[in-house]
Amino acid sequence: MKRLLQIEFIKLWNSRASKILIIAYFAILSLISILASIKFDIGEIHFRLADQGIFNFPYIWHLNTWIAGFLKIFFAIVIVSMMSNEYTNKTLKQNLIDGLSKKEFVLSKFYMVLIFSLVSTIFICILTLVLGLIFSDFNTPLVILKDTDYLLAYFVKLLGFFSICLFLGMLVRKSAFALGFLFIWYILEWIGYSALNHYFPDNSNIPDKIFNFFPINSLANLVKEPVTRFNPVKTASNLIGETIVKDYLTHWYEYAIALAWTFIFIFFTHIILKKRNL
Template sequence: MLRLLQIEFQKLWLNRTSRILIYVSFVFPLSILVLSSLKIDIFGRTLDLSQTQIFDFPYIWHISTFFIAFFKFFFAIVVVSMIGNEYSNGTLKQNLIDGLSKKEMILSKFYFIVAYAFIVTALVFFITLFIGLANAPKSNMFLDIIFDGTEYIVAYFFKLVAFFSLCFFAGVIIKRSAFALGALFIVFITEMILLALTWNEWANEQVAVAIFKYMPFTSMWRLINQPVYRMANVNNPDSQLITDYAVHGYEIAIASGWIFISIFLSYQLLKRRDL
């Protein structure tokens, strides 16, 4: 495993564009640091976000992972370009000549996806922990309170791996990075339109959720539900908005299923393709 991972990292490191993209992708999680110190002037009044409890434990784990997850669309460029460069540079065929099997080539990409997602997740974990410690009141400085909510970090990791695996599958099918990203966007928009129609026109919320929780993009979204209602309840206890914001094991299982499907189909496609 380490040998395959080393091969993949070395190829990406020697590619200047990939190296820059990886560097930049590690900057995006730092945006939550800017948000934590942001003060907004509204009609002469200053809104200090740090005073709204959104950076207190345990809420910060939910909020940071939800908003940083939007940057995964930039991370997709790194993953799609990884396989796109292999096709354009002819290195897939060269790998076969050098003795790597097609299974090992797929595994090397998957190991990179997992390692990349783990590094990004670890960065998000430490940034979130730092912000929480800097903003939480001293009365909340207990380990059970500080680490309550870290299941969102686990969900964030699976969200990244599932999304990266889907991006990799698109790259294997289409070969060219720009077209692969375009295809992913079309699939995303199509799924959202069908979800909206099922929810509002063809059926109802219950039917839409029951069907689309198994779809790729919706299943990833449901790993970390939006925290807006949760924080509204915290800041206004008299107006309780009903919402399920917990991380569920079955949702992680569905995302894991899409990881397996994406990698398995990528291998089957590559195995049958003449490189």
Template sequence: MVRLLQIEFIKLWNNRASKILILSYFILICCIALIAAIKFPFGEGILLADLGIFNFPYIWHHNSFIAAILKLFFAIVVVSMMANEYSNKTIKQNLIDGLSKKEFVLSKFLTVISFSLISTVFVFVVSMILGLIYSDYNEVSIIFSDMEFLLAFFIKLVGFFSFCLFLGIFVKRSAFALGFLILWAVFEQILFGILGWQITSWETASKIKSFLPLESMANLINEPYTRLSAVQNVANQIGENLNFDYAVHWHEFLIVLFWTALFVYLSYVLLKKRDL
């Protein structure tokens, strides 16, 4: 496994575009700290950090949600990784050199897991530093609560990048693979609309939608902002109820893990049947 990872990291690091995108991805995660400097023009000005977005344990929810949005940067790396294999004919050369198709797909999946893990650790470190600087609560029991959001972040990245890996193998061209990704996201929304409008109730349609790949990944980490006490107080004053379910549920993990396994398996089947 170490040998397979070494091969992939060498390929990525020798590709200038991939190197720039990977570095940009991690730099942007660091830029989450800049949110603390955003000031709302109320009275003398209110810093966003003063609203408690960097308080423990809320910070784990907030930062994992923001960092998950940035996954599109690495999605480009994943689909480009496969597109370059075809355009540069390195996939054929790897197979000639003795790498099996199973090992080839495994090397890509290990790369996906590695970057998902590195991203999760990176978010943990950035969040810990910001929390220790800005949080009003520094008790150990509070600091290390709600850590399941980091696990959800990791699983979400693995699932999403596995989907991108499959699209990269299926389409062979990075631009078309990314276009297909966008089309699939639109398809899930259209399917939800058709189900709710013509076939069944909106509640049932929403439950069906939660089993679709991209929607199930999105459901792992719900938006965190209505969870803020300041937002809750404003909502209560105007008679709105923002009592949503922000928790991470085990069945949501299972759905995403199912899609992850399916995408990796389909990637192998597709590569196995394809004449390279």
């Protein structure tokens, strides 16, 4: 594992674009948090988003992992670019000539995906703790540790999503086409969901159950939207007579579905490479 990671880190270090994208990912996450903590004084209006309770424990664990999920596209670009560069720079062929097996090559990419997911999760953990300890109204140990399972959900979500990117990068070879195909895939899942809703009766929950097994949606289910969980949103909803009833928890079967797709995409990445003439 160490040898494979060393090879990948050398390639990553020599890619200026990848380094810029990774730095941008962490910088934007930090910037969002800084902006939320800044007080804006406009005449008689004094407003700071952090004072609205968005950084309160344990809610902040859910909110930050959900927001960070939108920025995973930066790492996605890095991953598909890594795969594209293997063909463009002929490093894949050279690695195989130098004695690296095709299985080891796929494992080296998966290990990088694992590292990306782990580093991102650790960063979100540290950022959330700092913001929560500064701005949260509730700082008892039990409250702080509650909902930290969203970190695990976020990690598994990234691992699955990056595995899809790895598969598409191997399948399509060109980074721009791979990202385009990823977007089309997302659209197709929603078209499929709409078709299921049209086919089954209105009172049936079968479309939702089937939709939960779709790859991209199954990953999204790991960290569900937290906006309607926010107390001011609930209060506003109650005032207009709407009651929000939603399950925000991540269940074991949602982890199982996401991990199953991760395995499937890594497996087929290996199958494609085995059958491809280089």
